[in-house]
Amino acid sequence: MAAFDQLDPLSGRKVLVENNLTFHDVTEAVAGPIEVPSARWWGFFLVSTMMLGILVLALGWLFWEGTGIWGLNNPVGWGWAIVNFVFWVGIGHAGTLISAVLFLFRQKWRTSINRASEAMTIFAVICALMFPLIHVGRPWFIYWPLPLPNQMGVWPNFRSPLLWDVFAVSTYFTVSLLFWYVGLIPDLATMRDRAKTTTRRIAYGIFALGWRGSTRHWQHYERAYLILAGLATPLVLSVHTIVSFDFAVSQLPGWHTTIFPPYFVAGAIFSGFGMVLTLLVPLRSWFKLESLITIKHLENMAKIILVTGTMVGYAYGMEFFIAWYSGNPYEQYAFANRAFGDYWWAYWIMVSCNVISPQLFWFKAVRRSPILLFIISIFVNIGMWFERFVITVTSLHHDFLPSSWAYYSPTIWDVATLVGSFGLFFTLFCLFVRFLPTIALAEVKAVMPVADPHYHGADKGDGHHG
């Protein structure tokens, strides 16, 4: 590792591709690892599919027996299914933040991490969508929230946040998939043109749609990409806002607060960047992508985690302040119970992981150490899962009637479903890193100094402008 980051000769900013790689080197670095199968990949893939097998088992038993196999009880009617749903959909949000919001803000460093993050978004949203599907108990009726004409003449209640959620999350999934695919088209063409076998050429060729890098095409393509980024930005904010409405619109102390939308969005970005680091720190080392995903990239992500983690910490504090300031005894009890009641341990795990552990990122040495980044990213993932657990369960288990208060514990099937959802996620991610370019080739090439039409190299500077 260089003691100082390399600087761009034209802009004077830190270079985004280190070690003076050429365009061809970049293609090789990204496309090379996915053209040869590796033993390590098989190892991860097999473990992931085994975890996926646990999911199949858990779902099979669930569909046979019903939601009674979960730990749900009378006051706690919303358990791990909603916790896992919010956890996964939140993880997805960092991918959209990187691909859309950072694009609009002209943060060029996003180019080497956006492809893998968008893939993470799509797979996380698939995992998230699974939970509403299975928690209804009779998943074959899941199409009922859709506005389909039917013989009963019944239509959905469009005033319900749960219905808004159906539209928000499914739109979010569709738009993320479109955005991801549009970004992939030029890189699929690269894979097609490099293919050594006919099968690969045809397989990549079909999805590359005959892309040939025409400037007349790039013109519409770049406009489409900009517009999609502009559409995805308000979309991603709306999605987690609406997810938070699932809670905030209800009348339950602990849920019924106006801070929820911004607090949920900040938490989503925080947890998503945690997962991006969990995935990319090993990936960059195993695929030898250190010149493309540089330490500077990791450092930037650590800074975003620090900012959003602190915002989440502020929200935790503000919730307590408002509970006290409101003068409402039910609200005050809900929060005292959250921090010091039966689930005190979950609350303090959440605070330690989400508020305290990211504060280590004030130190530059921590921000630039891949191992520490990886460890803290795991804490962030754990902390954000517990945040959703704390919000859901502590608000429900002591409801309005003390005689119905109960303690909620998950069963082995709750655990199996969560572990299995990770299996689904990692299986999809393994397939992604095996067959698709993990870094957006065309986008990375476009931000290299040599890509600038005014870059003349060291010797031929004529200062001519077009």
Added chain:
Amino acid sequence: MDKYSKKKVFGLLAEYDTAHAIFHACEKVRDAGYQKWDSYTPFPVHNLDKAMGLKPSLLGWIVFAAGMTGASCGMLLQWWTATIEYPVIIAAKPYFSYQAFVPVTFELGVLFASFGAVLGMLGLNKLPQWYHSCFKSERFARVTDDRFFICVEAADPKYDVERTRQLLQGTGAIHIEEVED
């Protein structure tokens, strides 16, 4: 190839090795007054469309129309189901409680606009088009890796094998070849 068979020429394909070279080459071809020609690059070279003299993309209008269609459909659907087809009083609100209909209206607007952006982009680019004459050139495979190309098509009224070749040679091309249709 049999010299009596009439091979149809698609155009002249010139190859460049830097973004700088193709940028200035495009300016020269543009200034020479060619119309039916194109440049091919592994990534979008900044302002190359201006160097080629292309008009700005009209995609924005397509997306706007698609987005407005989606949003209108969303609001109409909710208005119609809530007031005419299935009027039910919920939480003592009016049948047409439009404030609660904003999220679904917004989501459907974004959904339609995104499809408009992607399908509009593919339509304007006439993609998918799995066959193109340039793919016949073996060197053209590097267009998705590290090389830059200009192809002046034989269909251009100003096209002349010798003069066009001279023009391209004067732009610093590292290789020029004729591609068949």
